[in-house]
Amino acid sequence: MPVTVIVGSQWGDEGKGKIVDLVSQSADVVARYQGGANAGHTVVVAGKKRVLHLIPSGILNPDCVCLLGSGMVIDPALMLDEIDQLEKGGVSVDGRLFVSHRAHLIMPYHKTLDALNEKSLGSRAIGVTGRGIGPAYTDKYTRIGIRIVDLLDRDLFIEKLDANIRAKNRIIHELMGEPEIDREAVIKYYLDFDRRIDPLVKDVSIYLNDAVDAGKQVLCEGAQGTLLDVDWGTYPFVTSSHPTAGGAVIGLGIGPTAITKVLGVVKAYTTRVGQGPFPTEFDETLNRKIRDAGDEYGATTGRARRCGWFDAVIARYAARINGVGAWALTKLDVLSDLDTLQICVAYEYNGRRIEHFPAELRILESCRPIYEEMPGWRVPISDTRNFEDLPAAAQRYIRRIEEITNRPVEIISVGSERSQTILKAGV
Numbered sequence: 001m002p003v004t005v006i007v008g009s010q011w012g013d014e015g016k017g018k019i020v021d022l023v024s025q026s027a028d029v030v031a032r033y034q035g036g037a038n039a040g041h042t043v044v045v046a047g048k049k050r051v052l053h054l055i056p057s058g059i060l061n062p063d064c065v066c067l068l069g070s071g072m073v074i075d076p077a078l079m080l081d082e083i084d085q086l087e088k089g090g091v092s093v094d095g096r097l098f099v100s101h102r103a104h105l106i107m108p109y110h111k112t113l114d115a116l117n118e119k120s121l122g123s124r125a126i127g128v129t130g131r132g133i134g135p136a137y138t139d140k141y142t143r144i145g146i147r148i149v150d151l152l153d154r155d156l157f158i159e160k161l162d163a164n165i166r167a168k169n170r171i172i173h174e175l176m177g178e179p180e181i182d183r184e185a186v187i188k189y190y191l192d193f194d195r196r197i198d199p200l201v202k203d204v205s206i207y208l209n210d211a212v213d214a215g216k217q218v219l220c221e222g223a224q225g226t227l228l229d230v231d232w233g234t235y236p237f238v239t240s241s242h243p244t245a246g247g248a249v250i251g252l253g254i255g256p257t258a259i260t261k262v263l264g265v266v267k268a269y270t271t272r273v274g275q276g277p278f279p280t281e282f283d284e285t286l287n288r289k290i291r292d293a294g295d296e297y298g299a300t301t302g303r304a305r306r307c308g309w310f311d312a313v314i315a316r317y318a319a320r321i322n323g324v325g326a327w328a329l330t331k332l333d334v335l336s337d338l339d340t341l342q343i344c345v346a347y348e349y350n351g352r353r354i355e356h357f358p359a360e361l362r363i364l365e366s367c368r369p370i371y372e373e374m375p376g377w378r379v380p381i382s383d384t385r386n387f388e389d390l391p392a393a394a395q396r397y398i399r400r401i402e403e404i405t406n407r408p409v410e411i412i413s414v415g416s417e418r419s420q421t422i423l424k425a426g427v
């Protein structure tokens with residue numbers, strides 16, 4: 001710190017929730033910069049599991065202020081539900097949860113359109129989470145989106161909403177034959193939300209810059225991962241925002257020079273949900289084994305995740321795009337029951353060795369991973385708390401990842417509990 005960005009360095013689900021929770025123990029402010037309730041960050045403290053979709057996992061640290069940035073798209077129902085669940089579970093958000101007045105709102109019609117778009121893509125469907133993310137960002141970039149700040153002027157809000165409802169009904173009702181959007185219900189719902197959201201609305205940029213000036217420790221939390229970034233991911237199989245570290249600058253209103261460290265979160269293997277190429281994907285048997293060992297089911301959708309070997313081409317790409325200074329390596333314990341492990345060090349394409357992650361999906365689809373084989377350790381490691389106490393083979397695996405990505409591993413997660421963590425020398 002003082003300003004650290006925590007960024008997913010694969011296809012999301014790297015275990016950022018746990019790492020943010022851990023690092024936020026020494027943070028004053030945690031700010032989420034993009035995406036919406038498509039994320040699902042799981043945190044386990046003292047045996048109690050919580051899944052957060054919108055609110056940063058730093059909320060579990062009672063001394064931490066949490067911010068939802070302008071780069072986010074906010075689903076009011078889910079946000080209020082998350083607040084209620086936290087309060088019921090004894091976590092007070094009072095005076096320490098704020099949302100940017102520039103953040104965009106997810107409307108019910110965004111979710112309807114998300115489902116309809118996906119259906120119309122047929123076999124080319126993206127595999128979206130159905131949380132209305134793509135359509136909400138579409139409205140933002142076509143400049144018809146509705147922002148939190150619009151709720152402050154009721155007449156303007158209703159005027160904008162009416163225009164949107166008319167336009168969406170032409171697609172949803174007239175073109176697709178689905179039921180019309182119920183204007184009155186939508187208006188009532190958002191005006192009710194307005195009453196509860198009012199005390200939470202803040203200029204997040206001013207708050208954050210003041211915090212930085214005051215020498216506070218700030219953590220910027222990315223959702224999803226580098227390969228789901230709309231510019232840098234495996235387009236079109238991506239989300240509609242910028243999970244990469246650059247997204248923190250835009251989504252929070254801080255200058256690039258404010259960022260002092262980027263911590264990349266990588267799983268000790270690779271996973272992805274939804275469609276799209278995945279060079280190191282396991283065969284079905286190993287997929288099932290690791291999926292079960294690692295509980296690789298989506299925290300938001302419950303979908304089974306696809307699993308594969310650690311891919312250093314991806315990690316190096318993420319290190320470059322995000323300016324990663326060090327890694328948090330997660331779920332190492334999940335690999336404890338294997339005789340041998342493979343690390344993909346490069347790809348082979350058309351008889352040539354490729355070191356860089358390709359932009360062209362057709363090329364990626366045809367890439368064959370070049371593996372290095374390493375011995376497994378075959379003993380449980382979840383109770384290990386020091387790097388030196390890890391089995392020699394596990395230490396070698398981590399050191400090899402450091403070598404081929406040219407970045408140190410600072411944090412090693414060996415279980416879902418906050419305490420099941422190894423802080424490697426140098427942290």
Ligand code: IMP
Nearest residue numbers: 012038039127128129133238239273274
């Ligand atoms: P959307 O963000 O719902 O539009 O989904 C676009 C793509 O991103 C789909 O392949 C989703 O499975 C994927 N995706 C979105 N959020 C997450 C996440 O938090 N973890 C992993 N994949 C995600």
